[in-house]
Amino acid sequence: MLLVLDLVGTFAFALNGALTAVRVAHVDIVGVITLGAITALGGGILRDILLDALPPATFVDWRYLAVAASGGVIVFLFSRPLTRVTSSIDVLDAAGLSLFAVTGASKALELGLGPVQAIILGTVTAVGGGTVRDVLIREVPSVLSSGLYAIPALIGAALAVGATSAGVDQVLGAPAALGAAGACFVIRLLGLHLGLDAPKPPGDVWTGSPPGNNG
């Protein structure tokens, strides 16, 4: 069950990273597949390093590699229609974020970490791949710049951890995990559509130009 959610999240992030490569970075097929794979596998690799679950599942298990690479190939072949759906990048990113928040937190619990650590690790898994993607294409990472990105991941991970401690996972594992991921997904997309932001520092002292654009 966790594996299926993890693979769906991997595929969503692979499509997202590959579309970002086509849109922003103007790269060739290697760059498209590479950025797709890094976005898809980066969060899980970070998770497995921090959990000491090395070598990472994504290297030992060929299914992750196949799913990550096929996402890049699909985007390469169908980049024209896919990039026309302008919201697709955000929706795919939200899907990967939601699924990885839940699977990351669940894997941390399974390996014996406490609930707070599991929530943080779920969030790191969720935002990790996208952060590496943004660093490589020289954007400010979403987790720093963008309204409500880490918060929905924290909520999704917390719901997954809460359901597990309540013993729900024995009986209702799959629906509980999907519910937690769904909550994260809805909050992220609502935040994007409504332009919600977490509170800014009071008395903002900032004077420079915004970091979001490059020149």
Add this chain to the structure above:
Amino acid sequence: MLLVLDLVGTFAFALNGALTAVRVAHVDIVGVITLGAITALGGGILRDILLDALPPATFVDWRYLAVAASGGVIVFLFSRPLTRVTSSIDVLDAAGLSLFAVTGASKALELGLGPVQAIILGTVTAVGGGTVRDVLIREVPSVLSSGLYAIPALIGAALAVGATSAGVDQVLGAPAALGAAGACFVIRLLGLHLGLDAPKPPGDVWTGSPPGNNG
């Protein structure tokens, strides 16, 4: 003892990273706490990965997480007065650098690495969090651009390693560690105030614009 120094260094870097987020990146509360936590915990995570001491102490031990997060919250609440003290960012960075150089080198020795490796690992611990911070906000890392940043860390780590091999740590552990950190701290701040630089390559062939500013 090491734990206390490590937590103080974590707190200093959390304040530094959070202040940097407020000053440079114009982010919301999540960005402030995230950048504070990454700056505070990044060096120690790198250290524990390289030492194979996984999962990192910062995830298993809730005190690191609490200290790192509270630094971000404090900066968020008091950003106006804190950012007025313009030298605070540099002083906090120097404090974290000094303490992590000593604790990183000492932990490496404890886990059986040789003295040269321990000095290098102390330096990596000291400059690691700030380097990740600079990459995320798209600055050239201090360790590449700035006069005397790695050198004081190297000296602090070397003094800590030297004191341990001289057997000082049995009798005078705490004063020796504080002395090594203090030497690093003073050299870093002196270097900043006097504008000291390490030697530049002879016959500088460089022609472009300096990498420190973005456009």
Add this chain to the structure above:
Amino acid sequence: MLLVLDLVGTFAFALNGALTAVRVAHVDIVGVITLGAITALGGGILRDILLDALPPATFVDWRYLAVAASGGVIVFLFSRPLTRVTSSIDVLDAAGLSLFAVTGASKALELGLGPVQAIILGTVTAVGGGTVRDVLIREVPSVLSSGLYAIPALIGAALAVGATSAGVDQVLGAPAALGAAGACFVIRLLGLHLGLDAPKPPGDVWTGSPPGNNG
């Protein structure tokens, strides 16, 4: 044998990273040695993390540290004549790429990974150090932007894995490894000289400015 190739690759990348620091980043001796060492050791550290071969060979074995540091020192002392040979950066990068593709793939096979994973890990080892280098000096990584960078590494790693599965490594280990590295080296340099690119996405939808330059 693998160790010798690995050390030669480390030296090539150390020279390359240090020369890049002199050319692009206008840094002092610490920056030159640091960027050289990160470029030289980054790929191997990534490899050893993903293989769970921690602490990384580069920290336990002083020869890697000595070779990486001496590359930086040599560039610092002779930066004027070295930077005059304008193609030296590319040739050194291709040498490191080729050798690390082969040694990374071989080490992965030795530690029991499957052939596909070994090929991917060889490629990650080959492109890893240069990618970290490019992120630190705020360039778009070669693996995303540049024609034929990951592809020759993939080919070199695949040849090394193929030779090993064919049992060649028992009898002809060294020539086979050198042949695989040589193929990667020639393809990389041919690609650079002829301006070859991997295929671009059909119907390129990109409209912004290229990511390769910064302002």
